[in-house]
Amino acid sequence: MTDSHQKSLFADEVPWEAADQSDRWSAEIVFDLPVDQSFHYLVPDALREQLQAGQRVRVPFGQGNRRIVGFCVATGPPPSLSKRMKWVEAIVDLAPLVTPGMLQLTRWIGEHYLCSWGTVLHAVVPAGVKKNAGTRMARVYFLGDSDRLAADVASLTKKQEAVLDVIKNAKQPPTQGQILEAVGCGPSPVKTLERRKLIASKLVRTSTSRYDSPVAAQVTDLELNQDQKDAVTAICQVLESRKHETILLHGVTGSGKTEVYIQAIREVISYGRQAIVLVPEISLTPQTIRRFRSRFDTVAVLHSHLSDAERHWHWQQIAAGRVSVVVGARSAVFAPTPHLGLIVIDEEHETSFKQETTPRYHAREVARQRCELEQVPLVLGSATPTLESWQRVQDGEDQLVSMPRRVVGLPLPPVVLVDIRNDPRIGKGAAIGRALDHAIRQAIEDDGQVILFLNLRGFSPVFWCRACGESVTCPNCDVTLTWHRDKAAAMCHSCEYTCDPPSQCPACGDAGIRHVGVGTQRLEAEVKARYPEWNCLRMDSDSMRGRGSHDEALEKFRSGEVQILLGTQMIAKGLDFPNVTLVGVIAADTMLHQPDMRASERTFQLIAQVAGRTGRSERGGRVLVQTAMPAEPSIQFAAKHDYIGFTTQELSQRRAIRVPPYRRLARVIVRGPVEPDVVAQITAMAAVLRDHSQRLGIDNDVMILGPAPAPLTRLKTFYRYHLQISAETPEAIRTLWRNALPDFLDAKDIEFTIDVDPLNMR
Template sequence: HSALSAGEKYDEWRKIQRKEVQVVVGARSAIFAPFSNIGIIIIDEEHENSYKQEDRTRYHARDVAIERASRHGSPVVLGSATPALETYARAAKGNYHLLTLSKRMNNAVMPEVELVDMREELHEGNRSMFSRVLKEKIEERLARREQVVLFLNRRGYSTFVMCRDCGHVMECPHCDIALTYHKNQNRLKCHYCSHEEPMPTECPECESKTIRYFGTGTQKVEEVLQQLIPEAEVIRMDVDTTRRKGAHEKLLQQFGDKKADILLGTQMIAKGLDFGNVTLVGVLAADALLNLPDFRASEKTFQLITQVSGRAGRHEKPGEVIIQTYTPEHYSVELASQYEYEQFFQEEMKLRKAFNYPPYYFLTLFTVSHPNELKVQEVTQKIVQFMRQKLSDQSMVLGPTPSALTRINNRYRYQCMVKYKKEPEQRKLVERILHYYEDEMKQENGLQIVVDFQPYQLM
């Protein structure tokens, strides 16, 4: 896995190649382990997006696993409490064999889930990011010397910085994205191109002093927690606190040794944690993901809430989950709170069918980028025309359209998408496009055309 040095990786690879080991455990790239006689491949949490490699050689570990297993005549086990829709649809049709675990480990009961409508909290004068019920429950747990996991989907201190007088938002000069405020260094950072600048004391547009932070990040939640419940010991886990090698394990070890009452973190704490003393899980902003321009937003929200809820009450002590949301009526939030995967699957499949999305259709995403915006538009338009001419009438070619993040690192980005059921010639057509633009793609700072045959990142 990526935390091994090149030398360590090589040693492990040689051990496998020399047949000194029978079992390989690893992250995404372990699927290429040089075994000559595979007996079984197990992909745990198969719905995870991180099984998809997003740069250079794009591949999905699940697809590689299925291809390798078929060559070795061995089974593949795809394990998940919230399978990807595509996987479950294939199991429902009988293409995959469905095996259901109806009981929890140790026969523990699933924790009780309570949805808290944050709109009502606001109406009743509670402007804090913690609902009254969550604050009370945390205090109860501390009194009983039990532990709490709090989940938030964002790192940093606040999501953006805005002037209250003229509405100017501090943006990255190289990307079309708001800068994120990091309080420890009092700096604004771009999470895409790594641009940094000091936090201004006045608005660069109107010179007003009323420049304020909006949104909530993990750093800010930690600060608010310390004001609300000063006696609580908090461990924060996000990209910023786990950068150093071994930091991840060290923080979890401290929490496991009960050196802290509350573990506050981003997606990295949503799954796989098993602490018997954790009896309360709080999800601070359940709908943060719902509003992304991504057709899988509901699915990701459902998976995340279900996975986070599973961190509570895993042993003798019963668990409880509080989900704070502004849209408690949304089917993905509501059904996740009832652990109704089957019902969620039915609801979501209706929408996927209506709008021609996977698993009913396959997708191919073209992303074109270049420092000159007109050039990008022109190339994307040509790709769209070419694909429309060559593909069958059953396929849809959408675009060209600016990407959700139109400019990253001073490069403009446009995209177009093909929705299709069967296009055996598509790969040849893509090769022709790439061959046609080959010279422009070789130039320094030149054209980039990225083709993704199974996109998980639509931004």
């Protein structure tokens, strides 16, 4: 259902009572619906003292008065409107789930990313928190009327006195069971004291389990080199100023950025404040987690593998101020820290910080806004910062701190580009060419270890017909099927469609179907066949599904049990193994073939990051990059470790074609099961947007690009078309969209969404 269709359904949902409202109280409610407005409900007197902003309420909604749950975002006297108001029926939560500051932040997200406030609130509060996972209701006791207690103390029995002592000395209000166990009595003394109002009780929600973090052996801080000291000093100066500033920490791989984060966080904790550290999900390795837990006593780790009960328990501990450091992926930016002092985003260039479903926020921009609201520093760390972050430094909006040298003076590893176009082994279908084969043997014979990087999983990424030249695609998507030999199946990596491998071409019926290309499974098979005397381990999303599988795999590599580690992006960053003396990039140019303006930037980042996995000890190391496009500038600059040279050239090209970071972009995607209907809908939307840009007088600034078929035109049985809105400022895009939205026509079975500052252009 589209935004406009939902809006027309509920446009009359704000009825009000015409009678005297001087003694009435109302609540402003937002819902998890694509409706860009809030609604007001009267609050019964019995709930007036209990209801606070940040709690959820159950209310009647719509013409049929169906009951739904929404977030209360404000309370106060009702506005003066004419129609009959509806009433809040119940409060769902005992206490607010979000603070006033988080309400302010989520409202900004809704406005900036053009989605409803209620949808944002629903997304940022974890499901386990909303359903109180791992908790139960319990009655707790505390001291009652102090005057009555002083007057009646002489008439108490010994057991009643003991009950009072337990309650008085407890750190937290105890339950009846805890009191009875401590005193060794039945419930009668408790009931008598409560009846005489010497004690009182209330219902609270308590955890049924504890999920304490594993205790790690504490280690002392490392000695910093001069670059690291300068970086920590810069961060601490902003901390002491109690003002917000964003610091871009540009440090080459192995320069010791994590140690800078740790020592800056130690300073934050000394002020009695908390820190949030965001890392890409793939970097939430046991190695990273252990490093923080070995330095700080109370560390909460938030990641996708937590159960609802675990996530709820950690959320409560963070909100109570019992956690000093929160380490997590994208959504940890919403951790309910009451005393926030610093946010750090490591590997800030990672695309996983952008949410790909509504609300389509970028954690970096949300962190920037949160830090500005709370007047604390934001530190962005990367060896290959995004061009957007780099341009902000050039414009003087953010502060740059450089760490151009590796710790203890180790040099960056030399990178050798290997042109595989004339390599006979590659021509026969092998993944490892002659030069890389020789380098692997030499590295391991010298007691080193090897990392091989390939960003394609499966055995072969293409089924190809020799007769007609067609590839075999998914019946639901415009995606070629990938051969997974371990499952004896052909799979679509977009919709998870699975079938038996085709024995003949669906297009021409010929039986000459071949598996073309190399994925991580095929690379693993080749490595095991070519080097049977050495142990090999594959790390990708297919092989690392089990709980603890990452930790087990990396420990085998660390201990030397495994000599060759191969895999996808999960091994490209964040790993520190001093014995790795060779990194091989199997196919450096796979990303360059994508229809994406950021293809060159991502290619440079990947090569630079994976190259940083070697040369981290006095043993040194080197990198071999296999490519069929050795003259490509992004590959050339990566081989030279020349970030400045790459950004200078790339920014010049971006400026010439007027794309980010010099323009702001929003992408509108329309999808539906019938292609002509999708085309008609997006064509009409483009016309409405162009018409409104002229009416608003912003047509000289705003450009409507398209519509056109999306690069991935068919996905999960839906046809997809898109258009782009380009403007100098995000305000222009927001103004145009909000004005045009009511005029979009409804179309049956057609859905549309808008992605502000998109990263995924497929």
